[in-house]
Amino acid sequence: MNKRIDLHMHSLFSDGELLPSELARRASVLDNETIAITDHVDSSNVSSIAKLIDAIDDVNDNWDINVVPGAEVTHVPIEVIDKVAKKARDFGAKIVVVHGETLAEPVIEGTNLTAVKSENVDILAHPGLITIEEAEIAKENNIFLEISARAGHSLANGHVAKVANEVGADLVINTDTHSPDNLITFDEAKKIGLGAGLTEKQLEKALVENPIKILKKRYLI
Ligand SMILES: [Zn+2]
Ligand SMILES: [Zn+2]
Numbered sequence: 001m002n003k004r005i006d007l008h009m010h011s012l013f014s015d016g017e018l019l020p021s022e023l024a025r026r027a028s029v030l031d032n033e034t035i036a037i038t039d040h041v042d043s044s045n046v047s048s049i050a051k052l053i054d055a056i057d058d059v060n061d062n063w064d065i066n067v068v069p070g071a072e073v074t075h076v077p078i079e080v081i082d083k084v085a086k087k088a089r090d091f092g093a094k095i096v097v098v099h100g101e102t103l104a105e106p107v108i109e110g111t112n113l114t115a116v117k118s119e120n121v122d123i124l125a126h127p128g129l130i131t132i133e134e135a136e137i138a139k140e141n142n143i144f145l146e147i148s149a150r151a152g153h154s155l156a157n158g159h160v161a162k163v164a165n166e167v168g169a170d171l172v173i174n175t176d177t178h179s180p181d182n183l184i185t186f187d188e189a190k191k192i193g194l195g196a197g198l199t200e201k202q203l204e205k206a207l208v209e210n211p212i213k214i215l216k217k218r219y220l221i
Helices: 021-028 046-061 080-091 111-115 132-140 153-167 186-195 200-217
Strands: 004-009 032-041 067-073 095-099 123-125 142-148 171-174
Touching: 004 021, 004 067, 004 095, 004 123, 004 171, 004 186, 004 200, 021 046, 021 171, 021 186, 032 046, 046 080, 046 111, 067 080, 067 111, 080 095, 080 111, 095 111, 095 153, 123 171, 132 142, 132 153, 142 153, 142 186, 142 200, 153 171, 153 186, 171 186, 186 200
Parallel strands: 004 032, 032 067, 067 095, 095 123, 123 142, 142 171
Antiparallel strands: none
């Protein structure tokens, strides 16, 4: 059975329901091999990543799951997206996600475009009605576009997949887990990809090759 890599999850450090350790334990039971805990950050709480890392170290030292500390830069002025992403890295985030222009929330316009221009960003999450231009820049800068398993954010999955495939930008499939019932297995993630219109070959890239590419880019494997 294929193991799952999920690079977008929330713990109690933002609006998730679980402590980092319980999130890791529950993900591990569903055959998640690697997860990134990417709590929502702005300048007020970005330093909490240092605390998150204490729990992650305990898990990684003792359990058979690889947990990566990360952050999701969320609803900040576009002028500070890169600054907050850089700060997150300085506090130890290895995977930096930006909360893209989802159809489910009033994310400020320009967030997608600013995120795909930042060298500190790895994944543009749930980018809603992303444009061809934004996807092209994402491709140039090795920033991955997210297909989301999360209700609401998933409304634009078909569009995101279509635009990404049109320009050859890389996709990943993440849960954006906030509560235990949001966690999924590899096979369930596959269905999310199929629902977005991905072919078997595109699915293999989005579920296996691309997340590995991100982990390698940040020297995590
Ligand atoms: Zn959230
Ligand atoms: Zn999120």
